[in-house]
Amino acid sequence: MNRKLGLALALAISCGANATAGALSPVEQRIVAEIKAHSPQAIALLEQSAKINSGTMNHEGVRAVGALFRQQFDQLGFKTEWIDMPPEMQRAGHLVATREGKQGKRLLLLGHLDTVFERDAKSPLWERQGERARGQGVSDMKGGDVAVIEALRALKQVGALENTTISVMFTGDEEEAGNPKSISRRDMVELAKRSDIALGFEGAVTRDGQAMGTVGRRATASFELDVKGHQAHSAGVFGSAGYGAVYEAARILDTFRREVVEPGLTYNPGVILGGTEVAYDDANSRGSAFGKTNVIANTATVKGDLRYLDYAQRDRTQARMREIVAQSLPGASAAITFHDSYPPMAVTPGNLKVLEQYSQASQDAGLGVVGSLPAEARGAGDIQFVAPYVDSLDGLGASGSGAHSPNEEVELASIERAAIRTAILIYRLTR
Incomplete structure (x- = not known):
């Protein structure tokens, strides 16, 4: 990160930390209430998706999770399609859901259906442990996928999806992207070129109790x-x-x-x-x-x-x-x-602006300031393919630990927090 962007980031976070939390509008309060009321069903959806093994090379499982989430988008009034990859690429394909309008920013929301756990993995699919759940891909990143759906569901319930342009792409091979990537990420790049802002829902990171957004990746x-x-x-x-x-x-x-x-x-x-x-x-x-x-x-x-x-x-x-x-x-x-x-996801003024808006939404909802995670602190992610074309922010998903290991788990309450922050941000960006 260059010195100018570093100072801009420090100023943005400092101002956010000292700002008095603004009040949510009446519509935003209704959005939050909708998400909270639906939290049990959100956890049930996560459980249902986690109980389907969807390792990248388990194409049947990836498609089954895609079909489950596709039903949710269909119910929300999105136009949905499954994009198959050429057989020689040995990948299941991607789920895309879109809606078109003329109001506000055009958004692209990114998630993935696959996990690192293939058919023969010994890890449990789902184990509820009080306020946490252990399972395959629960934090990386089926929890983030559910947060996307819950945010959009709440917006739908209050009539805030009307006349908006929102594209959602859940890839089937994020953990091991198919080659050539010019094919496996072609549709994602095309969606990005028709969008203004991209939001990625990889697992959220917290440091010393503070949520951290991702404005850059190596x-x-x-x-x-x-x-x-x-x-x-x-x-x-x-x-x-x-x-x-x-x-x-x-x-x-x-x-x-x-x-x-x-x-x-x-x-x-x-x-x-x-x-x-x-x-x-x-x-x-x-x-x-x-x-x-x-x-x-x-x-x-x-x-x-x-x-x-x-x-x-x-x-x-x-x-x-x-x-x-x-x-x-x-x-x-x-x-x-x-x-x-x-490709690199460079730290840009546009990315920092989206983080500032996301952090303000979090503060206004009483969920605290969202800081910035150093680019070297995260591995590769799908958002890097779209970042060269559109302002981007990642790490908006669920919080957990042990990703890619038999001990992967998710903090269930974090799905609600992620959905609230996301829904308020989307609402404000699309006004």
Whole structure:
């Protein structure tokens, strides 16, 4: 984040923290009352959706959750459709619900139907534990999906959806986006281009009791090192036979660690294979290596993850990495390649404005100030594909813990809070 945006954010949060909570309008009070009155049914909907396994590769399960939520949007008067992906992509598809009007801002609401828990996962589908519930995807992100539906339901009940333009897209492959992403995210980008603001409902984060919105996310990318050495008897290492591929790989990675350092930048060599024979299966993320201790390794492969704040940081990082790779040890050589995946969600004045409006809605509802989560504190998310085209805010979903683990759980009351904040924000944006 540059200094100007940083000061703007600090000012916005400071002003929000010191502001006196404004009163809700009579219509907004009715919206809140509708959400609170319907909270038991919201929890029942979450339970119903959680009891359907919808791991990304369980296409039948993803479609079943999509059908469940589609019924809700149909009842709210949205036009709904299921968008299938090409069979070769091996993804279930996406649910889209739309309505068109001429009043206020045009909104795009994003969620996802899939979870990381595939058919054979041992984690419980649903276990109610007092005011919390444990289950597959309850916070990431079926709780957020339910919050979207509940916010829109309350707006419908008070007549506030009339003449508004709202698009909702629940993807079926957020946890493992289908390739090519130009196809799997094509419809999302097209919706964004016809919208003014995008809101994402990934799980809400709290710090020291304060809710935090997401105005930026780092891009995700990958790098691959292909290292070659001179195969020879190990007695010649460090001398005429050179250093071999494994030492060269180690030199490169350690130099990265020491010299390629910037705030918000990370890179992780997740897999390394070296020896005289190396094979790696990209589709299944596993490989094998053969070698002997008395033979200098002639090949090494490194697969890594790269995360950056913006394209300028990406370009600087890649240039410096290439320079380091080119400084080969005797008897070795290497090449590095990069592959972009998710684009960055840059921190922009527009994003900060949406956060300010969301925080004000929260304060007016008596739910407190919403702060800003650093971009490096969140992983990749669908909203990154639309952020280049539209002002965006993410992290508006339910609060929980243990995401992507057998202990994933959701604070059930957070669904009501998320729905209230969202409904008031949507109401104000669409006036």
